[in-house]
Amino acid sequence: MSVLPGRKYIIMTLIINGLIPWLIYILLKPHMSSLTALSIATVVPLLDNLIHLYRHRNLDVFGGIMLFTFVLSLVMVLLGGSEKLLLMRESFITAGVGALFLGSLLMQRPLIYHMVSRFTPTVNGEENWKYPYFRNVMRNMTLMWGIILVLEAVTKIVMIAELSTTTVLAFSSVVSYGFIGLAILLTIVYRRRSSARMQQIKHNLS
Numbered sequence: 001m002s003v004l005p006g007r008k009y010i011i012m013t014l015i016i017n018g019l020i021p022w023l024i025y026i027l028l029k030p031h032m033s034s035l036t037a038l039s040i041a042t043v044v045p046l047l048d049n050l051i052h053l054y055r056h057r058n059l060d061v062f063g064g065i066m067l068f069t070f071v072l073s074l075v076m077v078l079l080g081g082s083e084k085l086l087l088m089r090e091s092f093i094t095a096g097v098g099a100l101f102l103g104s105l106l107m108q109r110p111l112i113y114h115m116v117s118r119f120t121p122t123v124n125g126e127e128n129w130k131y132p133y134f135r136n137v138m139r140n141m142t143l144m145w146g147i148i149l150v151l152e153a154v155t156k157i158v159m160i161a162e163l164s165t166t167t168v169l170a171f172s173s174v175v176s177y178g179f180i181g182l183a184i185l186l187t188i189v190y191r192r193r194s195s196a197r198m199q200q201i202k203h204n205l206s
Helices: 005-030 034-056 059-080 083-106 111-119 132-162 165-205
Strands: none
Touching: 005 034, 083 111, 083 132, 111 132, 132 165
């Protein structure tokens, strides 16, 4: 998949790595086992990432995350288990993505940096990376998203373990949207403050 700017890139990534695999899984599931259907659906984001890797010599970060969630889903299917374990699958995936954010803090450039570079073409990440403040912002945002995703997963796992299935199904979405909404709100507020500070730093150095 070619690198598309802003909104077009996000839409195409969601379609190729999210919508198409989901449709394949839904269409195939009545005719075969969940494991087989999920395995076939996972091929689509896998191929997309391999094509991107071949063309650009680097892995598409957002597509890679979505592929990671599909592979983790596949592992959860292989594990099988009780009704509660089935309900926990989504939380295991969320925890895995959160751990991916936290683990990227050990890399030279954290995960949020790559996502900002992809989704916000107006932000010149390569140029801004030379500023210590910008690097600190990227790491803080990565840390924040990692912690919130892990906390959301832990909260739902505790709910599933302690509450009835009916109660979990009734409040699961509320918990998920609450945590994600909090992460988005904090990101917007922090980004506005940090953008203003970044402009001031550039102005002082010019």
